[in-house]
Amino acid sequence: MIVDIRAIARHYGGKVCKGNALIPTPGHSVRDRGTAIKASAHAPDGCLVACYNGTRADALAVKEMLRADGFLAHSAHTHALSIQERRSIRQAELARKRERLKAEEAAAGCAVDLWANAGRADPAHPYLVAKALEPFGIRRAGRDLLVPMVDPRFRMWNVQRIRPDGIKLFGKDAPTAGLFWPHGVHLSDGRPSAGPLVIGEGFATMAAVHSATGFGVVAAMSARNLESVARAMRKLFPTRELVIAADDDRHLSENIGLGAARKAAQAVGGVVATPRPEMCPADSSADFADIPRGDVAGRIEAARLGE
Structure with a gap:
C-alpha cells in the first residue's frame, strides 16, 4: 500500500514539509504539529512516524489512527516501530528533556x-x-x-x-x-x-x-x-x-x-x-x-x- 503523505496532511489539518506530513500529535493542541510522517519502503507498514512532542506510545497511537482512517494497511506489524522510528523518538525525548531542564534552570533563576x-x-x-x-x-x-x-x-x-x-x-x-x-x-x-x-x-x-x-x-x-x-x-x-x-x-x-x-x-x-x-x-x-x-x-x- 502506497502511503499518501499529502492526503494525510490534508485529513489531519497538517502540512507537507520536505516530504513529511506534519500533523498534530493526538491529545495535543491542533496548532502543535509535533508528529512527522514519512513514506518509507524500508518501514514494515510503509511509513515512518516520529512524535517530537510525544513518546513511543504516542507514535503507536498515530499508526493506529492512520490504520483506522484507511491510510495504512493492517498488518502483523501493528504494534511495532522500526529502528529508525525508535531512534528518532529517543532523540526527541532527550532533546525535550534537555529543553525542559534548561527552562527549569532559567525559571529557578x-x-x-x-x-x-x-x-x-x-x-x-x-x-x-x-x-x-x-x-x-x-x-x-x-x-x-x-x-x-x-x-x-x-x-x-x-x-x-x-x-x-x-x-x-x-x-x-x-x-x-x-x-x-x-x-x-x-x-x-x-x-x-x-x-x-x-x-x-x-x-x-x-x-x-x-x-x-x-x-x-x-x-x-x-x-x-x-x-x-x-x-x-x-x-x-x-x-x-x-x-x-x-x-x-x-x-x-x-x-x-x-x-x-x-x-x-x-x-x-x-x-x-x-x-x-x-x-x-x-x-x-x-x-x-x-x-x-x-x-x-x-x-x-x-x-x-x-x-
Missing part, C-alpha cells in the same frame, strides 16, 4: 531573583487576614504573597504567588514535583527542630499547624505531591516522627486529600491527622487552616496518640 528582591509580607494582606495567619516564612512582591518552594537539598526552584483573592500561581516553566515549603524544620544551627515533622498540602494549612503547635512543617503544595515529599522527608530524617496533616475533601465524590494523606503516611511509617472527626456530616470538608487553632493542636496530638 527567576524565582531566586524574585525572592531576593521581595519585601516583607504585610500582616494585613487579605489572604493572611482571611486565614488568620502571621506572615512567617514568606515575602511579598507587589500585592502578591510569595511562598518559596525548595527541593530536598533546600535549593529554591519555584515560588508560589498568592493573590489577595486567594488565587495561587506557580512560576512559568518552573517544576513543582517533589518541591515543598519548609518552616521550622531545622534550628538555626542546622540541627533538626524538636518534636515531630508535620507534612501537608498547602501553605495556609501548614502555617496554621505551625502556629498552633510550634512543630516543624512542610507544605507539599498539592495532594499528588504529598507522597514524594513525605518520602524525601523520611530520607532526611530517618528516625523522626512524621505526621501527615490531611485535607478532608469529603464534599467530593472521592476524598482526594484524605486518600493521598493515608498513602503518604503508609509509605513513610507516619500517622494521619484529620481536621474533623470522621463522624462529622458529609458537608463538613475542611483543612487545618479552616478550624480554630486550639482544635488544630488537639487533632495533631490525637493522631500522634492513635486516637
